[in-house]
Amino acid sequence: MIVGLSCGMLASSGCTMPWWQIPELCWLLLGTVLLLGGxxxxxxxxxxxxxxxxxxFGLxxxxxxxxxxPGGEAFGGFYRWDGLSILFKRLFLFGGFIASWMMLRSPDGPVAHRVEYVALPWFAVVAMGLMASAGDFAVLFVSLETLTITSYILVSMERDRGTSLExxxxxxVMGGLSAAFLVYGIALLYGSCGTLRFDEMAGRLPGALAGDMGPVVRAGLLCVMVAVGFKVAAAPFQWWAPDVYQGAPVPITGFLAVASKAAGFAVLLRLLWGPFxxxxxxxxxMVAWLAAASILVGNLGALSQRNLKRLMGYSGIGHAGYLLxxxxxxSAAGVEAVVYYLAGYAVAALVVxxxxxxxxxxxxxxxxxxxxxxxxxxxxxxxxxLVGLASLAGLPPLAGFLGKWMVFAAAFQAGLAWLVIVAGVGVVASLYYYLAPVRNMFFESPPPDAPPLELDLPFRTCVSILMGLAIILGIAPGPFMATIGRLLAGL
Amino acid sequence: MSPGLIHYLAVSGALFLIGLAGVIVRRNIIVVYMCLELMLAAGILAMVAFSRFLGRADGQVFVFFIITVAAAEVAVGLALIVALFRARRTTRLDELNTLRF
Structure with missing residues (x-):
């Protein structure tokens, strides 16, 4: 029955799809069954x-x-089933799959087999899926907050380790601040446009911006962008990211770095190619300035880090900058580059x-x-x-290189040459700190009483496949780019 | 003179700024959390006022969603703060400094 539910998608190509074909419902059901069954x-x-x-998750x-x-919408336009949402939902499922695989294999102490630790990523993925499909600010707000609240619990799951709680x-605190900005921004936009729906707002916003309500619209847009900036950890709203990445259990760090960041960008794209x-x-x-600030803060901040999780936090800010x-x-090329970059970043970050x-x-x-x-x-x-770090640093022929290349090309074509120069500085800095762990691994001697590193075969296979993906995406991106282009055709 | 939209918005803007200032200035987590709720309340007030003066009901309905989400957030948030207090015996943000360089 469950398979039937999510395969029902096959039939839907018209304008409306029945609500029971929404895959999030199936995932919600699975998460609940896991929670109760566990x-x-x-x-x-x-x-x-x-x-x-x-x-x-794999299934x-x-x-x-x-x-x-793709094709269609549900709940009278509140839920959109288009190419953009499909691409992002695949990415969220991928993040959830790898995170739960890591939970399974990593001997993460007493929490590894707590049932809520295993079940909560399902609810987070449901929330992300709804975010990517939102057609109304109410849906956007509720799903974004569902994701945030779920993430609080996941981050602080290792309660006996003080850093996790911290x-x-x-x-x-950061999530509360972001939620407050989001609500206030939505209220101001609602007041000036008289609607919460994305499609109606798209038509009314330019007129409202030019009219008497101009300042209110500007303040509303600013508040919403601040909230999204918090979500994707763009500077100057980035200060939480290194702490959270370092303190969270490692599978959750991976989940946040990959899926949660992607969800933030799904919302950003959905807004900028929808109501805004x-x-x-x-x-x-404004987005360009956020990008420049994030690239500089993230890459320069990472230079002095000695903890690999914290380093991933800072470098994640830098990657958010490249994505921005x-x-x-x-342009359409820019959006395609963002989706490709996110996939390449996901693969490489999950290897590391x-x-x-x-x-x-x-x-x-x-x-x-x-x-x-x-x-x-x-x-x-x-x-x-080494391959994971090299792809993150953007060395050819890996996915990270091609992603950066496409993003830079899109920015250059849009006349943002100054931003490309800033990004170049960031890339040079990132070479230094991504290669620092390589020096430790290859040129230092191991501690004398080091125990053998036992890592079982399925785990090795999983990471090797991820590494293979990083290489394949870099060498032969053709089919992948064709899929992205096809699904984003109507954006 | 009966209060108009601009008065409601002025109160809501003031609430938002007071809350934001509190979040930035205060160091006690509980107080910071109260200030965050104040900022949410500011958004809710603006939403209700706009909804009333636009003559539409969807804003008021949305407010119920905001309140529900805020309640869930408080439930999880206070639980976290209590757990942190048990582990660290502190509710001050500036004492949360193990995650630094």
Whole structure:
């Protein structure tokens, strides 16, 4: 029945789709079943809940990759089923799959098999899916907050480790601030346009901006952009990201870095190519400045970091900056570049964080010095890590290189040459800090009493496949770009 | 003179700024959290006022969603703050400094 629910998509190509064909409903059901089954179900399920969750994420991802076709809307336009939402939903499922795989394999102490730790990513993915499909500010707000509240719990899951709780509280303050800005911005836009619906607002916003309500519209747009800036961790709203990335359990760091960031960009694209479409030229300079600030703050801040999770936090800010460049370009090529970049970033970041998650207990921590001599202890893993870091740094022929190339080209064509120069500075800085762990791995000697690093075969396979994806996306992006182009054709 | 839209908006703007100032200035997590709720209340007030003066009901309905979400957020947030207090014996933001360089 569950398979039937999400495969029902096959039939829908008309204007409306029946509400029961919405895949989020199926995911919500699965998450609830996992949660309840993990609490009160038979012992066989309770001990394997993490594995069941990972398998179901994998199944859903396969369905999403091979059976979904765009077209239609549900709930009278509140829910949009278009190419943009499909692309992003695949990315969210991918993030959820890898995160639950990491939960399954990483010996993350007592929380690894807590049922809510396993079930909450499902609700987060439901919320992200609704964000990407939102056709109304009410849907956007409720789904965004559902994601945020779920993330608070996931970040602070390791309650006996003080840093986890501290990260959770810092995330809580930032999330509350972002929610307040979002509500206020929506209220101002609602007041000046008289509607909460995206399609109606798209028609009324340019007129409202030019009329008496101009200042109110400007303030509203500013507040909404601030809220989205918090969500994607763009400077100057970035201060929470390094703390949260460092404090959260490693699988959750990966989940936030990949899926949550993608969800923020889904909202940004949805807004700028939806209700804010008519005023995009007004907002583009602001997005460009956010991009420049994020690139500088993220890449320069990462230079002095000694903790790999914190480093990923800072470099994530920098990557948000590169992604914002593609958004600021305001062209179809820019949007395609953003989606490609997100996929390439997801793969590479999950290679690094996945390996870290599998090894962190054996290594004794996530500091750079804990990686000392990894190449002598486990050459294969060290090379995997090297490829992941090289792709993040943007070295050819990996996915990170091509992503940066496309984003830079889109920005250059849009006349943002100054931004490309700033980004060049960021790339040079990033080479330094991405290669620092490589020095630790290959040129330092391992600690004398290092225990053997036991990492089981399925985990190695999973990370190797991710690395393979990073290479394939970089060398042969043709089919992938064709899919992106086809799904974004009507944007 | 009966209050018009501009008066409601002035109160709401003041509430928002007071809340924002509190979030920036105050160091006690509970007070910061109260200030965040104040900012949310400012948004809700603006929403209701606009809804009333536009003569549309959808804004008022949206406010119920905001209140529900805010309640959920408070439930999780206070639980986190209590857990943090048990672990650290503090509710001051500037003492949360293990996650620094």
């Amino acid at each position: 609490c009160w179900g038979p012992e066989t399920l309770r001990s394997r809940v993490a594995g069941v969750s990972a398998a179901l 859903m991802l396969v369905l999403a990759l091979f059976f979904w076709a 990260a959770g509280v810092k995330y809580l 479409g008519g005023v995009r030229d007004t907002l583009a300079p 460049m593609g958004v600021a370009a305001g 964080l996945g390996l870290l998650g599998g090894l962190v207990d054996r290594l004794g921590g996530a500091e750079m010095r804990h990686l000392n001599g990894l190449a002598k202890r486990e050459p294969g893993l060290a090379w995997l890590m």
